[in-house]
Amino acid sequence: MSPVWQAPLALGLLSIVGLLAALLADGFGDVVSWVALAIPVAVVVWYTARSR
Amino acid sequence: MALTATAVKRWYIVHKWTSLISTVFLLLLCLTGLPLIFSHEIDHALGYSVDPPELPETGEWARLDDIVADAAARRPGDAVQFVVSDADEPDLWTVILGETAAAPEASAFLSYDARSGAYLHEYPLRQGIMYILLRLHLDLFAGLPGTLFLGVMGLLLAVSLVSGAVLYGPFMRKLKFGALRRRHSGRVWWLDLHNLLGIVTLAWLLVVGITGTINTLAIPIAGYWQVTELAAMVAENPATAPYPGTGGVDRALAAARDAEPERELSFMAFPGSSFASPGHFVAFMRGPTPWTERLLKPVLIDGASGAATDSRELPWYVATLLISQPLHFGDYGGIPLKVLWAVLDLIAIVVLVSGLYLWVKRRNVTFEAQYVAEAGRHGEVA
Numbered sequence: 128m129s130p131v132w133q134a135p136l137a138l139g140l141l142s143i144v145g146l147l148a149a150l151l152a153d154g155f156g157d158v159v160s161w162v163a164l165a166i167p168v169a170v171v172v173w174y175t176a177r178s179r
Numbered sequence: 180m181a182l183t184a185t186a187v188k189r190w191y192i193v194h195k196w197t198s199l200i201s202t203v204f205l206l207l208l209c210l211t212g213l214p215l216i217f218s219h220e221i222d223h224a225l226g227y228s229v230d231p232p233e234l235p236e237t238g239e240w241a242r243l244d245d246i247v248a249d250a251a252a253r254r255p256g257d258a259v260q261f262v263v264s265d266a267d268e269p270d271l272w273t274v275i276l277g278e279t280a281a282a283p284e285a286s287a288f289l290s291y292d293a294r295s296g297a298y299l300h301e302y303p304l305r306q307g308i309m310y311i312l313l314r315l316h317l318d319l320f321a322g323l324p325g326t327l328f329l330g331v332m333g334l335l336l337a338v339s340l341v342s343g344a345v346l347y348g349p350f351m352r353k354l355k356f357g358a359l360r361r362r363h364s365g366r367v368w369w370l371d372l373h374n375l376l377g378i379v380t381l382a383w384l385l386v387v388g389i390t391g392t393i394n395t396l397a398i399p400i401a402g403y404w405q406v407t408e409l410a411a412m413v414a415e416n417p418a419t420a421p422y423p424g425t426g427g428v429d430r431a432l433a434a435a436r437d438a439e440p441e442r443e444l445s446f447m448a449f450p451g452s453s454f455a456s457p458g459h460f461v462a463f464m465r466g467p468t469p470w471t472e473r474l475l476k477p478v479l480i481d482g483a484s485g486a487a488t489d490s491r492e493l494p495w496y497v498a499t500l501l502i503s504q505p506l507h508f509g510d511y512g513g514i515p516l517k518v519l520w521a522v523l524d525l526i527a528i529v530v531l532v533s534g535l536y537l538w539v540k541r542r543n544v545t546f547e548a549q550y551v552a553e554a555g556r557h558g559e560v561a
Contacts (some may be wrong), residue, residue: 133356139381142381149511149516150505150506151469151470152468152469153468157513162524163521167383168519168523171376171379173527
């Protein structure tokens with residue numbers, strides 16, 4: 128796979144896990160969702176802050 | 180997947196036009212959706228909703244027949260349509276009334292303490308800032324046509340996201356992930372930001388956009404279920420006698436719990452309402468897990484005898500709608516999930532605004548030509 132797609136694919140899979148986990152299980156599932164969806168947000172913040 | 184210059188240009192035209200047509204409406208949806216994520220909390224803060232008082236938990240529950248009779252007495256002339264129980268508020272019953280049992284709009288939401296049966300509060304319908312935001316988000320104050328129009332905007336968003344992702348490949352060929360270049364005007368930086376934010380939030384935006392479009396079909400989906408599945412349940416289990424007009428609610432609830440012992444009531448549709456028949460109650464029972472909690476199971480109850488005569492799984496299209504609701508609202512993982520929903524929504528707003536900015540700031544050369552030239556410089560286009 129082209130290196131261009133490695134990070135987008137990983138972040139996409141994380142997002143899907145985050146979207147589903149809290150729907151499939153309470154408690155632990157909620158925590159998995161929070162962490163999995165916080166990572167794409169953190170990536171955005173990290174790269175944007177670095178370029179400023 | 181190597182794209183030819185012609186293919187890049189075509190994908191670019193798709194991306195530009197699907198985005199240009201939908202951007203204004205998507206901005207409106209993102210802006211109104213932001214406070215709507217927290218509508219439960221805002222309603223409480225504004226006093227639109229109340230919590231039941233602290234009471235010792237005795238395990239005793241008030242009679243629903245008494246609560247429904249009290250609600251009917253408070254709204255003489257109106258008919259009880261539904262009794263609703265929120266999974267997160269087990270000590271609360273909400274009685275929904277309408278001008279008639281089958282009226283499409285509710286006339287009152289009355290909440291009761293499920294333990295003492297005490298009347299608590301009337302939810303103010305069709306007023307306040309949250310109502311305005313909800314209508315703008317739901318149907319632009321234009322009813323079902325407005326809702327369906329917004330559904331089409333959701334589809335355009337999906338096409339825009341897919342075409343944008345296709346363009347991301349050739350564009351990033353010679354760039355590192357997350358590169359935000361500072362050179363020339365600020366335009367290149369905004370283009371890089373648009374690409375980074377768009378690709379990082381792609382999956383979330385696709386899911387929220389597609390589930391939003393599915394939600395716009397709620398009324399047609401419910402209508403189709405009513406005239407097919409519900410009609411068949413009623414036709415195969417005709418009412419033994421006309422419903423006497425009042426009472427029988429506790430008996431119906433007990434019958435529904437006996438029929439589905441693993442499940443608890445989500446809402447009870449009253450005889451004559453749009454989700455029941457003139458002679459039947461229908462109890463919509465939610466399951467015990469987060470997933471089955473959404474996938475309700477309808478139990479048909481004879482209004483006169485109180486016997487549960489049928490119960491069925493909902494068909495795939497209703498199940499799809501019911502699962503699409505939490506995935507659009509973000510209300511299934513506590514406050515942290517709602518905060519993440521809000522942040523991702525804000526990022527989506529930046530993607531929309533930066534996309535619009537890039538189009539407004541295009542130079543005399545068409546942006547397609549610039550894009551192809553840009554991709555060509557990175558060695559993609561031979």
